[in-house]
Amino acid sequence: MSVCRPARCLFSKATSTTLPKPCPQRSFHASAPRPARKRRPHYPSIKADDLKLLNQAAEAQYPKFDTSETTLLEKRYTPSQIAAIKAAESTIDARDVIIQGQRRTDPWRLPYEDDLAEVDPVTDKRERLGPDDIPGKKTFRLANEVERDEAIGRIATENLAKMYPEGVPEGQLDPVEEQKLQDAVEAALSQAALDPRATYTSKNAAAMEALADPRHSVVAPDLPRLENRMARQTRRLSTEEEEDPRQKRLLQYLGWDKQKLRSIRVKTLVVHGVTNQTRMGKIRSLYYLTIAGNQDGLLGVGEGKSVEPDEGRKQSVMSAIRNMRPVPRYENRTTFGDLEKKVGATKVQLFSRPPGFGLRVQHLIFELARAAGLQDLSAKTPRSRNKMNVIKATWEALTNQKLPDEIARARGKKLVDVRKVYYGGSIH
DSSP, rough: OOOOHHHHHHHHSSOOOOOOOOOOOOOOSSOOOOGGGGHHHHHHSOOHHHHHHHHHHHHHHHHOOOOHHHHHHHHOOHHHHHHHHHHHHEEEEEEEEHHHOOOOTTTSSSSOOOOOOOOTTTTTTEEEEHHHHSSSSOOHHHOOOOOHHOOOOHHHHHHHHHTTTTOOOOOOOOOOHHHHHHHHHHHHHHHHSGGGTTTTTOOHHHHHHHHHHHGGOSSOOOOOOOHHHHHHHHHOGGGOOOOOOHHHHHHHHOOOHHHHHSEEEEEEEHHHHHHEEEETTEEEEEEEEEEEOEEEEEEEEEEESSSHHHHHHHHHHHHHTTTTTEEEOBTTOOOSSOOEEETTTTEEEEEEETTTEEEOOOHHHHHHHHHTOOEEEEEEOOOOOHHHHHHHHHHHHTTTOOOOHHHHHTTOOOOOHHHHHHTTOOOO
8 A cells, every 4th residue: 555645644734735735634543533523411401491391390290398298207207317308308409300310111110100108019028917906805706607698798799899899780781791790709709708707706896807907817928939749849958958978978987077078179180981892882981080188288089980970070079088198298388309200101200399489380280289288399290191190190299208307217317407408508
């Protein structure tokens, strides 16, 4: 691409006006030029003539407290709370609520406008009432046949009135309406027969009304629940979870509790499929190699193999925890000197390092060192790097260290400060 045109565009402002016509200026920025930018207000502009209409709408939609409402508020709230309410009402302008407020249009909005002044039986928690809320005596007795028939007729009439607020249709009805009316009468009579007010009677009218008031019910649940046999069998609490028999035997073997077992760091490092050739054909299973450690001087390696993936992994985890052995640590951060171990064709060399060196090793040895609680270590794998052999060789090297005091006792010598020997005179 030629640079002539960009150069002319760039220096077009500096050229003299004697040119016949300057070339159009090119923009070297992705955003729009400053003259083309228009500052848009956050809220739409409102004309002064419309303010009167907004004020009228605000006063109609959000009226101020009148004297009766203020008197009711004073009976419920303290003077300091009343002052806070008045300060909030004077701060919030009703006209700003109309201009800046928005009505919800999302699908999750409530299907009605509620000022939260009344308890809604669907969305709100059901109010509970006790015996103290019933004035007068609370004695009941079984109703006789005459009282029962009278109560059923009265309750059925109340139920029909709820079904037909405008009155029961009279006159000649078509077959559909007549069938609906007959079904409504049958439903009202059935509900009345099951109503406790038809079975019991009392001289206290408030006590009779409490029998049908759901707020006095002690058996009504707070939330709907599934109370069938299958739901009870499948529903388990966290404290009632089914215990693995292998885990139970492991806890008995170690003498631990579940809390201590959960603190063990477990990680599966090797997963691959294996095939066993039998007279039944090739049987494929999965092999797992897992490490476990408490990050404070204990490290274990376990293997598991099964046709089911979850079963094989559980075997390896339990085996790794059962095989945990202590790892000697110098100053709780590194090994006692340099280590070397050979498993198969794999050789692992571990080197102790001074404080702050970190774990500069490959990822498999890094996971082993972190599970054992080592912080300063370096390693080499000069020969084969088979994952299984690297893990096993590292584990054997860490757990079979020769401690300086054992070497000193074997040689008949006294134990001295070994940091000069291990760190080349770098003592921290």
